[in-house]
Amino acid sequence: MQEFADIALTVNGDAVARRVETRQHLVDFLRIELGLTGSHLGCEHGVCGACTVRVDGAVVRGCLMLAVQADGADVWTVEGLSDTGEIADLQQAFIERNALQCGYCTPGMLLTAAEMLEAGRRMTRAEIRAFLSGNFCRCTGYHAIVDAIETAMQGRFGG
């Protein structure tokens, strides 16, 4: 029986190996062990989406996954997606459309929006809102965030 475990995974494309406490969740691991503080913690019980990260190609709540469960996984955070340029257009649209104020929710919003863009098509505003329903923003009122995602979709898929 183990309260610690050795894990090996890739984070933003780099191989990482660490010994972790089994009770540590993925975002604490990213922030504390790896210094990747772009993923935020709001509620730590699954409600707000500030902790959204990409694991094996799909967004998850980083506060609702144990670091030990990410053993062998491919994890991407806002830092990685910024460095590769994958979401450069989305980030530019967020700036142009004033889609952030304090910025606390923004990394989670960007990760979720990046998954929307992977669908490869323009979505209606209602579809965008439904997709974003698990990400809270206490500042913008969401309208500008929907605007920005629409702008990025137009840029990528035309119309």
Place this chain on the structure above:
Amino acid sequence: MKAPRFSYVRPESLGSALELLAEHGDEARILAGVQSLMPTLNMRLSEPRLLIDINRIDALKGISFEDGTVRIGALARHAELLASPLVAEHLPLIAAAMPHVAHVAVRNRGTFGGSIALADPAAELPACAVALDATFVLASLRGRRTVPARSFFHGLYETALAEDELLVEARIPALAAGYRSSFLEFARRHGDFALAGVCCHAHVDGAVLSDVRLACFGSEDRPLFAGAASAAAEGRAWSGDVKQAVKAALGGDLDPIGSFHASAATRLHLAQVLTGRALDRMVRAG
């Protein structure tokens, strides 16, 4: 808001998971999508000594169809159900319910088995299972047994699962010729747990409903088969009068629990309105 200390094991086979469960009893908890378990750990509402991670047990995965029955493995994720062509074709009730289950990131991890085993009274999948007469397969070192959905849910977060048992899969009869399903719920925000909801499944011939199965959720301590309301619609041509009769009968089936989210009277009203509308839609869909 940090989880307490616990030990963690990740068995690769069903057999070793069952051995661990048998050995550790109520000190151990199964860990599936952790979308419900992790919040209770982080809030210290639960302090198990051992977490048994079943995520890498292949026997619990997948969705398949054979001989008129859909098998849903306990580890099938909500996102898999949402995207599954088998579910869309053979279990349209579940296909209609899935967009209401939580949010994208939660659906990417949360599992079918976790939702059934948790038995949250406001959850969609347990009610779908009741309306569709699903059968659950439970396993322990003592052997396997099957339990029909209608007798699986015992109360608030209480089920027929014994301490040493694991939910392996559900077997659900595929949509038969002439049958239709209809799903409606009311929640404050998209993806939130419902204040009230209804699953309808019946044979529809013109306007005549038969083999009617109505299951309500969100308003009681468990997903409830609404026997009187189902009987009120049985064998009759759908009309305003029948709708009134179904709504009145539902008042007898349900004894909603009020909370600060909605009073008992509001929940009953919502369940009645939703049931009427869901049956309207089901008849019109033809």
